Amino acid sequence: MDEQYLWEDKPELNITPLVDIMLVLLAILMVTTPTIVYQEDITLPKGSKSVKKVQDNMLEVRIDKHKKIYIKNTTYDYKIFPDSFNLLAKQYSKKDTSVFIRADKDLSYESVVYILKSIKEAGFTKVSLVTNG
Missing domain, CATH: 3.30.420.270 (Nucleotidyltransferase; domain 5)
Structure with missing residues (x-):
């Protein structure tokens, strides 16, 4: 009878703390992401040395x-x-x-x-x- 008693006890997983932690992490991510500034070092090509056309016409x-x-x-x-x-x-x-x-x-x-x-x-x-x- 002891063996039967062990198998009848169904373990329950309490996921409430896990959900709470995930929601806090999500909120932190949502608040900090817009403030992140990405900066790429881009070297632009040089333009031509020609003179800009004067618009006389x-x-x-x-x-x-x-x-x-x-x-x-x-x-x-x-x-x-x-x-x-x-x-x-x-x-x-x-x-x-x-x-x-x-x-x-x-x-x-x-x-x-x-x-x-x-x-x-x-x-x-x-x-x-x-x-x-």
């Missing part, structure tokens, strides 16, 4: 909220801008020159499109609107 058109148009140091009137710009455009290579339009945010869409259309009609193909974003 760029034209900037600025329009204020009163519809005054500025190109370099010259001021143009909104109503006669297409004619004035056609005269100015003769000085530039229209295929290679980029035109950037900076317009005040209070201008109507129609006013900005009018300037854009005038520049396109003058023969420029690289025309962009500049935003603050």
